Amino acid sequence: QSVLTQPPSASGTPGQRVTISCSGSSSNIGSNTVNWYQHLPGTAPKLLIYSNNQRPSGVPDRFSGSKSGTSASLAISGLQSEDEADYYCAAWDDSLNGRWVFGGGTKLTVL
């Protein structure tokens, strides 16, 4: 069971906007920033969003993040077929001497 909670799946048609939620607690999302990763099988996870809403260079502005309290969300607008992947949220957790915690992952299907 993952410490952060994400929906197992999401879907949308090309051009649509989809959002993926991530719920945590006071020891992780409530007190630290949230990162989002895109993961394709057999590849290295790619950082999409850091510090709740910042995009690394090269990440399209179709991807955006937000955080409120102990929850966060990733939004993808103008959905494209190449966005089909697994998406994970992550945050530092202050409990147990400090650790990284992840969501269970959301499989995004572009219909």
Place this chain on the structure above:
Amino acid sequence: QVQLVESGGGLVKPGGSLRLSCAASGFTFSDYYMSWIRQAPGKGLEWVSYISSSSSYTNYADSVKGRFTISRDNAKNSLYLQMNSLRAEDTAVYYCAREDLRSRTLDYWGQGTLVTVSS
């Protein structure tokens, strides 16, 4: 550019040992904390361990505490994970990742190395 390349994975019997390596390049390795993260087949990402830049601090997930040991050699730009008393549930792709402390982000990851624990 930043590169992280894992190696050392393979097939091992339950109770056996394996040592994973992660070769880093393209950045000043000694300035960064590093972590190991794994993904079991059909499962999500699970953090395994981290080590501070000078090896002063380490921590482990409860699932591997007492069996796995993380270490690093800054002179060789390398990160290691010694895995002992391996169990079937340790079967996973193991990734090394760099941590940017300023933004509290695991910003670069390797491609992973597969560890299979089976008799």
